[in-house]
Amino acid sequence: MTDLSAIQDALLTGDAEGVKNSVQEAVDRGVDADTILNDGLISGMDIVGEKMQTGEMFIPEVLMAAKSMSEAVEILKPFLKDGGRNRVGHVVIGTVKGDLHDIGKNLVTMMVESAGFEVTDLGVDVAPETFVEAVREKNPNIVALSALLTTTMPMMQQTVDALAESGVRDQIKIIVGGAPVTREFADRIGADGYAADAGGASKLAKSMG
Template sequence: MSTLEELSKAVIAGNEANVKSLTQAALHEGVKPLSVINDGLIAGMNVVGKRFKVGDMFVPEVLMSARAMAAGVELVKPLLAGGQMVNKGTIVLGTVKGDLHDIGKNLVGMMLESSGYKVIDMGVDTSPEEFVAAAQKNSAQIVGLSALLTTTMLAMKDTIEAFIQEGIRNNVKIIIGGAPISHTFAEEIGADGFAPDAASATELVGQLLA
């Protein structure tokens, strides 16, 4: 088994120590930094995403894998020439106003980052105005809204309204997710898409930016 294959397996296992040592081993063998990231670290995370989607892996395991992958990426980053890490697109992500839940949102952020997107994480309890300002400041192509409480679902509608009022609704795709959210609700409030889990959210972003 090649070092890159071992590295992918270590990411899938969420073994941060192994990921670090195998990342260094691959670099020592002369594997190109970008290949270490794409063919080792991200390749492993792609498997994690697929397993998570079909219910073979669960949130704690995915978080461990994402952390392990991030530790590997940090070791490789200094060796990359400026701008070598491909940024597939910029996404502003946050939990809507009145809602303090962030596990799902964090998972989506990690999956997107591991797939090559730049993620601006707004945290929790984010107002419509904050989403608009962040999207403008970072020239975001996509804004992702998360909510876990049925009482905060309407803050998603308010956020979309804020983009319309600012006259920039056509400049961004707005996607939503969270336990109480459905396709029907997404259509009702005029969102561009809905994702039931982190792996689906990553796929949806890819489709919207294609």
């Protein structure tokens, strides 16, 4: 196994230059680009996600790490099989109708992208039928719903119901999150999973990928 710990160390300390340099070094040493991506960057971001869950790392550090990673991926792209298009899964994400909050949703987007998923971000104030259309068009394996307001939580239920009624429910796993959302609530509305933060969401997506 090639030692890619320098990449991970740089990711964990938010050292953007260090991440790029150590990725470039690994490329120059002739390490396979897909190995660098999977065992260096993606597994490094897994650690970042875990440290976010445990409260050892904070949002700005996670943002910095994700930014470093996406810059480093640009270096790798020409060498990746399929030019980096080969992903572990596809997530359609959005904040439910009536809710305009995007911060949590954006953090989750970033973390699942960093975990190797393709992400279709539908934005905020997304109607149930828009989620249904996106599932038909994009054929994702995961749909992620976000809500920050207690008043828009019932819209999560309506979105889950709409996905069920349209006949696409079996093709997808539905995961939910947001400040007022709890595991109990997720179970009650028939979602497949719940995560309390972006680190947890990426881990959850991976377990379903």
